[in-house]
Amino acid sequence: MLGATGQIGRAAVRALVEDGWEVTAASRRGGRDERWPAEVRSVAVDRTEEGALATALGGGTDVLVDVVAFDAAHGRQLTGLAERIGSAVVISSAAVYQDAQGRNFDTQDEPDGFPDYPLPVPETLGTVAPGDSSYSTRKVALERELLAAAGRLPATLLRAAAVHGPYSPGPRELWFVKRALDGRPVRILAEGGRSVFHPVHVDNLAELVRLAAAQPGTRVLNAADPQAPSVAEIGAAIDAAMGVSSETVLFDGAPGKDMVGYTPWTTPRPMVCDMAAAERELGYRPVTGYAESLPGTIEYLAAAVAERDWREAFPGLVKYGVDFFDYAAEDAWLAAR
Incomplete structure (x- = not known):
């Protein structure tokens, strides 16, 4: 497995071991997760080094799970080693x-630029053009490379929704968790709290990896939780899991210039993934629901920010360019109402 020590990789390794696979966990530093059994072999592999991946593969592998493939070059890297790979499972x-x-x-940042997706979104919906201009275009380019090599390398591409769970570098749940930890009594939500950005817990994603590894084929499948809660529902679930009671203040429309009411889920229109194809083709059944998964996430987040600033602990949230915990701005907004 490539990217084994990241958020998705940690869970996927455990799922594969439990299913009887002999797993080699590859990462740049060759680290381990403390929950992996001793039989998991850890190796250091930097895929950007010429020949490093080929050397790590040795005589070959039945399945290569690639959690950190991001562009066409990575796709070509895998297809170039097709004779040593029985099948691949790749995260898109x-x-x-x-x-x-x-x-x-x-x-989405353009006027009326946020997509109006069908509900739910099937895998047959069109995608952006492949290219190297953005995360989305690079992922499509990766997909195209692998799909074009179907005759040489069967590959399951899992289109992951908003991934949540422990070890996330940019955990959306922190927006609510930190407020509870700080004793913040109010949550202000734009768009009436109705925003929906379909999540997928790492354990559900790992279950899809496990099923795809056991059933080689060329396919593109969505990867999402059984529920698609609104941001207001997420807040209520987190408060309940943490045993706190807070007031939720809702307002219609987008956040203003002060960004009060903005969360990592805030969107003017919903994004919900159709999971029928995964159920039909792999026999997928989720292993956890959103609310059921929260205690482990909350425990991880609380420990991570106990002695560090949230920006240091979670640089993936900094990319939004927003101070998610500007309580002074929230207080000023409330006072002006």
Whole structure:
């Protein structure tokens, strides 16, 4: 497995071992997760080094799980080693989709640029054009490379929704968890709290990896939880899991210039993935629901910010360019109402 010590990789290794696979966990530093059994072999592999992946593969592998493939070059790297790989399971992203007007996640900051997706989104919906201009276009380019090599390398591409669970570098749940830890009594939500950005827990994603590894084939499948809760529902579930009671203040429309009411889920239109194909083709059944999965996430997040600033602990949240915990701005907004 490539990317074994990341958020998705840690869970996928455990799922594969439990299913009887002999797993070699590859990462740049060759680290381990403390929950892996001793039989998991850890190796250091930097795929950017010439010949490093080929050397690590040795005589070959039945399945290569690639959690950290991001572009066409990575796709060509895998197909170039097809004779040593029985099949592949590769993580893609639900961010590849575009709506009938060509709107997608790359246009979301433009006026009326957020996509109006069908509900739920099937795998047959069109995608952005492949390229190297953005995360979405690079993921499509990766997919195209692997799909074109179907005769040589069977590959399951899992279009992951908003991944959540322990070890995330950019955990959306922190927006609510930190407020509870700080004793913040109010949560202000734009868009009426109705925003929906379909999540997928790492254990559900790992279950899809496990099923795809056991059933080689060339396919593209969505990867999402059984529920697609609104941001207001997420807040209520986290508060309940943490045993706190807070007031939720809702307002319609987008956040203003002060970004009060903005969360990592905030969108003007919902994004919900159709899981029928995974159920039909792999026999997929989720192993956890959103609310049921929260205690482990909350425990991890609380420990991570106990002695560190949230920006240091979770640089993946910094990319939004927003101070998610600007309580002074929230207080000023409330006072002005």
